[in-house]
Amino acid sequence: MFDMADLQNGWEIVIGLEVHAQISSNTKLFSTSSTEPGADPNTHVSLFDAAFPGTLPVLNKYCIDQAIRTGIAINGTVHEISVFDRKNYFYPDLPSGYQITQFYHPIVTDGEISIVDDGVQKTIRIERIHIEQDAGKSVHDLSQTETYIDLNRAGVPLMEIVSKPDIRSANEAMLYVKKLRTILRYIGTCDCNMENGNLRVDANVSVHKPGTEFGTRAEIKNINSIKFLGQAVTYEANRQIDIIESGGTLVQETRLFDASTGETRSMRTKENAADYRYFPEPDLNPVVVTSNRIAEIKNSMPELPDVKKQRFIKQYSVSESDADILTEDIAIADTFEQVVAKLKNQDSAKLVANWIIVEVFGFMNQYSFSIDKLPFDIKYIAELVDLITDNTISGKIAKTVFAEMCKSGDSPSSIVEKMGLRQISDENTIRSSIAAVLEQNADKVAEYKSGKDKLFGFFVGLVMKELHGKGNPEIINKILKELL
């Protein structure tokens, strides 16, 4: 049903994302209960988390600092004064009957994130970041007769990061979340483990014809993978287009994405701010952060992905797309730089980039290894690249060495010696192999001389075979040209 024809019909998708990122903190936002995942139900619950009357919230300042770091990382305005509000609604896993959040005065406003879609840079504006508590979890048992409440998550600290409706395709939406995840992991304010629910996305989707007002949006709740985000947005935009084109009207509503069918379905009509009766939280003072403190945090920030990417391009002459890949994950970026630092020949950083992106990633994907748990010392990547650049082995033989290195964990030079893989660069040896090949193929030599240039590769192949794949290709080319 969804095809390009719909979009060519003049429709444009408009998307704004609300990302809930769990702040990396060992304790909850307003109590000292643990945030450790995987514990037995209701073992990380203080009296305050369970909303016992008379208990009071005590603000966890660490969480404020993490929100400030995040605000700085997205180039936002960090406010010296922000205020917590009560958002009132009833839900069984929300025992207090309200969520403490920041509605009127969030801690961060006006940020931005830069994405690159198919080589084209685009800036997505961020409206706000506010801090809030998570709710508990309702667990429905298999017989569908009982529902249990687990309050371990109740009060876990979240940042809600709200974009402007600047996103225009499912792909841009996915790139935005990936980039946000990269940034949050660089600065360590959220581990972004989507399987554990530490990064959840609400996607607001509408369609319209460019130049006209935005259409009515649907909000798709709690999407927990980037792939599902792409599917949900695509399905939803298409559903809306179908309704409008067949003469129907859309209602503003909250929908759920069902990963098993790839469809969205209605959950409830959308409530408005007024339905929540927001008012300032009476049990907490406004959050005051001095400009000194903000400056201090700013000075302690690590190098951010966009800056690192530009530095890689300049310092190591890697291509823009390689720099993008290398800086997407801080652990990869660090590994790349550690390998380069070990090189004898500093000019081969580009080759290191290539080896990491093609061979090391290929190995990691095939055998599910992460970069910090490779079965060989990463200095061996540098050693391998040095062996290529000093002509000890060819790039092709290096792949054999790499495969062996992944298996045994041995150093590349010891593998080259043990397996006798050293490249043959000795001109006399190569010259005599070539002479033999040319002699055995006098007819082909004649054809070559009468203009069949393509046979050159054929001779190279035969010589390589003579030399068991270890001949230095450059020297073979040179001498072969000479003798022909």
Ligand code: ADP
């Ligand atoms: P709420 O908190 O009720 O969901 P907000 O006004 O805070 O409402 O907006 C939530 C998100 O909806 C924001 O990310 C915003 O960019 C997005 N949004 C607003 N209008 C539209 C629209 N017409 N189409 C798509 N997204 C929209």
Ligand code: MG
């Ligand atoms: Mg919302």
